[in-house]
Amino acid sequence: MSAPLARSLRVVLYEGVGSRSIADADRFAMMTTLLQGGYAVTSVRTGSRTAPEGARTPIVVLGRFEHTPPREAESDSAAAPVFFRDIEGVDAPAIASIVESVHAEAGTRRPGGWKPWFPVIDFGRCTNCMQCLTFCLFDVYGVSPDKQIRVQNPSNCKTDCPACSRVCPEVAILFPKYKMGPINGDEVREEDIHREKMKVDISALLGGDIYAALRTRSQESKQRFARERDDKRALEERRRCLTKLQEQLDIPPEVLAALPSLDQIRAKTERAVAAAIQRQTPAGTEQQ
Amino acid sequence: MRAMNTQRRIVYCHCAYAQVVPADVKQDVLRRLTESGTSFDAVADLCEMAARRDPWLEGVACQGPTQIVACYPRAVKWLFSSAGAPLPEHGIRILNMRTEAAEAIAAALETAEDVDA
Numbered sequence: 099m100s101a102p103l104a105r106s107l108r109v110v111l112y113e114g115v116g117s118r119s120i121a122d123a124d125r126f127a128m129m130t131t132l133l134q135g136g137y138a139v140t141s142v143r144t145g146s147r148t149a150p151e152g153a154r155t156p157i158v159v160l161g162r163f164e165h166t167p168p169r170e171a172e173s174d175s176a177a178a179p180v181f182f183r184d185i186e187g188v189d190a191p192a193i194a195s196i197v198e199s200v201h202a203e204a205g206t207r208r209p210g211g212w213k214p215w216f217p218v219i220d221f222g223r224c225t226n227c228m229q230c231l232t233f234c235l236f237d238v239y240g241v242s243p244d245k246q247i248r249v250q251n252p253s254n255c256k257t258d259c260p261a262c263s264r265v266c267p268e269v270a271i272l273f274p275k276y277k278m279g280p281i282n283g284d285e286v287r288e289e290d291i292h293r294e295k296m297k298v299d300i301s302a303l304l305g306g307d308i309y310a311a312l313r314t315r316s317q318e319s320k321q322r323f324a325r326e327r328d329d330k331r332a333l334e335e336r337r338r339c340l341t342k343l344q345e346q347l348d349i350p351p352e353v354l355a356a357l358p359s360l361d362q363i364r365a366k367t368e369r370a371v372a373a374a375i376q377r378q379t380p381a382g383t384e385q386q
Numbered sequence: 387m388r389a390m391n392t393q394r395r396i397v398y399c400h401c402a403y404a405q406v407v408p409a410d411v412k413q414d415v416l417r418r419l420t421e422s423g424t425s426f427d428a429v430a431d432l433c434e435m436a437a438r439r440d441p442w443l444e445g446v447a448c449q450g451p452t453q454i455v456a457c458y459p460r461a462v463k464w465l466f467s468s469a470g471a472p473l474p475e476h477g478i479r480i481l482n483m484r485t486e487a488a489e490a491i492a493a494a495l496e497t498a499e500d501v502d503a
Contacts, residue, residue: 106440126420129428130413133400138429138442141420154441207438213403214433218464249468252437274433274461275404282406282484283461 107206109139109197110159114147117161118186127190128160135194136209154178156204158197160185179204215275216252217262223270223286230262230271232367235353238262241374261349394479396426396495397446399456403431407457407483414488415455419495432456436469443471451477453495457484 109132113119120128125141132139158181159167167182181200185193201208217230217238226247231239239262240250263271263281269290276282280290398419401407419426427446429435435443446452447466456462459480466473481491 106438108442122421126417129416129420133416133428133430134402136402136430136434138427138435140427141425143423143425145425209430209434210403212434214431214437216433216437218436218461218468220460220464221467272461272464274457274465275401275406277406279458283458283464285458285460 105155105204105206106209107137107197107201107204108155108157109137110142110157111139112142112159112161114142114145116165117163119143120162120185124190128193131190131194132197135197137197156200156206157181158183158200158204160193160196162186212253213257213275214252215257215259215273216255217249218272218274218283219247219249220270220272223268224266225268225270227267228367228370229265229267231370233265234262239370241370243374245371245374256350256353259350259353261353264349394451394453394477395446395449396424397452397454397456398426398428399432399454400428400430401432401457401483403434411483411486411488411491415483415491418488418492419455422495432462432465436465439469443469447471447473453479453481455481455483455491455495458482 111120111125111128113125129139129141156179160183161167163182163184163186167184181204183196183200185196188196224247226245228241228247231241231247236251236254236256238249238251238255240248242248260273260276260281263269263273263276269280269286271281272283273281274283278284280286396419398416400412400416416428419428432443443466446454448471454462459482462480463473479494481494483491486494
């Protein structure tokens with residue numbers, strides 16, 4: 099999976115050497131506020147290390163310091179400046195404001211703003227069949243230089259759409275925030291595999307040519323309804339057909355409505371593989 | 387809460403951007419952690435960190451025994467992998483707040499039992 103690297107601000111709630119402890123209830127409230135705000139927080143209760151080991155991003159250390167906070171922390175990387183803020187007498191809501199101000203000063207990535215919904219491939223099960231790539235309408239998937247399927251554009255994924263996991267014959271695509279197993283990462287059971295195989299039959303319809311199927315069904319309906327001279331009923335029949343598929347697969351209707359033709363998805367796969375090969379350098383490494 | 391097993395680093399995921407982890411479980415686990423006297427790392431959302439390949443995940447993957455309190459082990463394992471920070475085969479224990487009660491998770495955190503992902 100590739101996505102732009104971004105520096106985020108890490109928060110350290112420091113109660114080690116040189117900082118007074120925080121009341122349990124206040125600590126819990128502060129942690130909850132910061133986590134809900136999208137920040138990662140390290141709670142340090144012992145020792146004297148204020149910056150997490152191997153820190154590579156800016157850090158703000160919050161504490162009830164007994165003396166003036168140290169000028170330097172353990173971080174030895176210029177890319178990871180360490181800010182200190184005294185929180186004596188500060189409550190949880192005010193903590194958020196303090197961290198926000200440091201965030202602005204450090205120029206770090208603003209947390210949140212996107213529900214992290216994207217597929218995660220279980221390579222213990224994936225057979226690299228590329229059905230997900232051909233099926234996905236949003237170019238979430240790509241192919242690595244060694245022709246391995248990968249999640250290339252996770253932020254392109256349609257929130258709450260698990261469609262690609264439905265077409266995976268090996269139950270190898272997870273959406274950790276999905277409501278049910280095995281798509282949510284729960285163990286794959288024998289009955290899941292059989293159920294998924296049944297879904298593949300449906301996916302053959304979807305991935306193959308849903309338009310043809312719908313056209314056929316619609317045509318039949320139209321002929322019948324034409325005889326009855328009732329276009330409204332024909333439209334209603336088409337709507338029912340789409341709704342049924344949507345309910346069976348838990349796929350957003352707009353995704354179903356935008357499914358490509360068989361020729362289009364074949365061409366898409368060929369383009370992805372060709373692009374992956376083109377990216378490959380003579381030494382077999384990916385160009386940046 | 388009794389002292390937790392400090393031989394392992396503890397990483398807690400708040401799953402802040404979805405409602406799939408029962409709110410009472412994650413709040414109770416977080417409360418127990420904050421009252422335990424143990425140092426720990428808490429992240430807003432492991433999925434979000436994995437999507438942007440946060441380099442901090444590499445540190446979790448390579449800095450020794452770790453207990454990750456999040457969701458399904460299969461999901462956590464492949465999330466780390468997708469971020470270019472595959473978890474080692476040994477020394478990682480993943481506790482699932484989607485299926486376990488807070489008491490059970492707290493009890494597991496207190497033990498030194500070695501359960502690999």
